[in-house]
Amino acid sequence: MKTRLIFCAVAVIAFGLYAFNTIKLGAIMGQVAPVASVNSALLVSGADTLKVLPVQGIFKFTNLKQGVYSLIIKGNAPYKDFVLKNVAVKDSATTNVGKIVMQP
Numbered sequence: 001m002k003t004r005l006i007f008c009a010v011a012v013i014a015f016g017l018y019a020f021n022t023i024k025l026g027a028i029m030g031q032v033a034p035v036a037s038v039n040s041a042l043l044v045s046g047a048d049t050l051k052v053l054p055v056q057g058i059f060k061f062t063n064l065k066q067g068v069y070s071l072i073i074k075g076n077a078p079y080k081d082f083v084l085k086n087v088a089v090k091d092s093a094t095t096n097v098g099k100i101v102m103q104p
Contacts, residue, residue: 024092028069029060030100037079037102042072043087064089071097078104 032038035057043050043061045068052059066089073082079102089095 025063026089027062027094030097032057032100039074044070066091
């Protein structure tokens with residue numbers, strides 16, 4: 001009886017760990033040129049906003065839930081802000097938006 005109870009407990013724990021382990025998160029990355037044109041990169045979803053500071057013009061948002069986001073690149077003067085809407089993120093995938101050339 002004890003063996004059966006222990007087996008059931010182990011099975012429940014294993015199932016629970018597997019169930020929580022199947023949730024995979026995505027990412028969005030890209031590059032901004034010229035490097036000195038960018039101040040920060042923002043990612044907006046509903047009322048939530050994430051901010052990263054690009055390094056050498058490269059930015060990456062990680063641990064994102066599947067969904068659709070808006071990407072805003074804040075430009076340093078005299079460069080204008082850049083907005084890219086409807087950036088899709090899928091589970092376990094990185095969406096690369098490519099190279100963004102900022103306009104003065």
